[in-house]
Amino acid sequence: MLPSRMHSMCFALTLGVSSIAAATDDQPTTSLPYTPSLDVNAMDRSADPCEDLYQFACGGWKTNNPIPADQSRWSTYGKAYVDNQRYLWGILQDSSRPSPERSATQTLIGDYFAACMNVENIDELGHKPLESDLHAIARLEDKTQLGELIGRLIVHTDTSAFFLGLGSEQDAEDSSLMIGGIHAGGLGLPDRDYYLDNDENKKATREEYSAHLTSMFMLLGESAEKARNSAATVMRIETALAKASLTRVERRDPHKVYHRKSLGELQQMAPAIDWGTLFNKAGLDPKPWLNLSQPAFILETQATIERESLEDLKTYLRWSLVNTRAQLLSKPFRDQDFAFFKGHLRGITEQSPRWRTCVSQVDRQLGESL
Numbered sequence: 001m002l003p004s005r006m007h008s009m010c011f012a013l014t015l016g017v018s019s020i021a022a023a024t025d026d027q028p029t030t031s032l033p034y035t036p037s038l039d040v041n042a043m044d045r046s047a048d049p050c051e052d053l054y055q056f057a058c059g060g061w062k063t064n065n066p067i068p069a070d071q072s073r074w075s076t077y078g079k080a081y082v083d084n085q086r087y088l089w090g091i092l093q094d095s096s097r098p099s100p101e102r103s104a105t106q107t108l109i110g111d112y113f114a115a116c117m118n119v120e121n122i123d124e125l126g127h128k129p130l131e132s133d134l135h136a137i138a139r140l141e142d143k144t145q146l147g148e149l150i151g152r153l154i155v156h157t158d159t160s161a162f163f164l165g166l167g168s169e170q171d172a173e174d175s176s177l178m179i180g181g182i183h184a185g186g187l188g189l190p191d192r193d194y195y196l197d198n199d200e201n202k203k204a205t206r207e208e209y210s211a212h213l214t215s216m217f218m219l220l221g222e223s224a225e226k227a228r229n230s231a232a233t234v235m236r237i238e239t240a241l242a243k244a245s246l247t248r249v250e251r252r253d254p255h256k257v258y259h260r261k262s263l264g265e266l267q268q269m270a271p272a273i274d275w276g277t278l279f280n281k282a283g284l285d286p287k288p289w290l291n292l293s294q295p296a297f298i299l300e301t302q303a304t305i306e307r308e309s310l311e312d313l314k315t316y317l318r319w320s321l322v323n324t325r326a327q328l329l330s331k332p333f334r335d336q337d338f339a340f341f342k343g344h345l346r347g348i349t350e351q352s353p354r355w356r357t358c359v360s361q362v363d364r365q366l367g368e369s370l
Contacts, residue, residue, distance in 0.1 A: 026353055028090030033083055035076075069350035072342075085359045088370060092362060105369045109362055116328075116358035123330045127220060130325060134220075137317045143305055146313070147274030151281025153321060160185025161320040163241070163301050166284050169291060172258045180279070180290045182266075184297040186241045188213075188234070188323055190345070195242035205344070210235055212340040216322055219332055233315045237304055244300030257293040266290060270302040327357065 044059025067074040095102065095110030096117075102110065115121075127134075133156055140149055150162045159165070165185040171177040189195060189209060194202055213231035214224070222230060250256050263286040267275050279286050292298055305313065322329075326337035334351070342348040362370055 026355075027086075028093050028355075029083075029086045030090050032087050035080070070348060070352040072346040072348050082356075085356055088359050088363065089355050091370070092359060109366050109369050112366060113358050113362050116361055117354060119331070119354060122328075126330045127322070127333065129329065130321060133321055134318065137314050137321070140310065140314055143272060143310060143313070144274065146272070146305065147276075147278035148281055149317070150273070151278040153317070154282050157321070157324040159324045161188075161324045162186065162317060163304075164298075166279075166282050168284070171291070172254060173260070177288070179288070180284045180286050182290060182292050182298070184241075184245050184294040186301075186320070187238050187245070188319070189238070189242075191248065192242040192245040193247070195239045206235070208340060208344050212336065212344075213319065215336050216319070216326070216333070219336065220318065220322060230315045230319070233308075233312045234319045237308060237312070237316045240304055241297065241300060244294075244297045246294055246297075251293075259292040259295050260289050261292050261295075262289050263287075266292065266298070269295070270298050272302050272305040328361075 039061070041064065042058055042061035044055050044057075044063070047055040047059055049056040061076070065074060065079065071078065092109060092113040095106040096114040097110070133153060136149060136152060140146070150164075153162045154160075154166055160183060163186040165183040167181050167183070168178050169181040171179045187195070189205070194205055194209075196202075210231050213234050214227045217227035217230040218224060246256060261269070263275060263279075266286075275286070308316075322333070323337075326333045338348075338351050342351070
């Protein structure tokens, strides 16, 4: 039984091993490396399996595969993922070379990859790629226009950063139906507890987050004083949303995350948003009904829109926009985003090489073509 068990155990996450710098000979591959189903070199035969079976089964793998500097954890799964990315890198690099023999699909994925890899041009642009959406936020004249604007931003970013997330899901009470779902979102930090817990770690993280918000608003062109005020606005709004969010434990209860509502019932529940316009803009059909995973969160969204000024809501939307796109912008945005989300929150010391970022982007946006 030991070989089978050893194979399973070595897929466990390898944590706490010293990091190493990214390989200097990083190159794309034309074939995936062979990985034996049972690798005896993964074992540490110096360990007593009766005392430490994990070390006996996986100690060799841990020694031979320290955590890379651009990762917070490492495992055979993680290594396989990067090996696959490196193979896709080769495909994309070949497809990015201009040639009359390229197919339409090769041209699509190749040009996308080449544009992503052109960091010199990206760095010159600063935050100009956001100008269209930033202008749309600035032109907001009345809170009644929020539904259309939020729908637009959700489509452009494919995220749940703007108060809520939208999607389709199987109806939990009728598996023959696919229905629209509305989910709590709008938080910049990973979980509600980061806003509400008062242990020293969470307090320190909130201080770092406020400093990060300030830096990002300054990169958008605000003065230091205005950026600090903007950061305080975002913290106030996100904290209110966090208080209305279910805990991780509560979200495990399927009855607590299923609440069937019609479009009319939702509109009556939260009239500050024109839900019909939002769904139309986002391409979501609200018929025959919707699932509101967290009704209390929707009520708090309504209260927040009523309570906050139009300018403060714009500030929150500007932050949500830049937060979703920071890694696609110029180097100052990428560096600041990395310093907080990867450096402070996850302890990562180096940014991943650009090719990995671009492979991930193509795989996410043009996955079927790739």
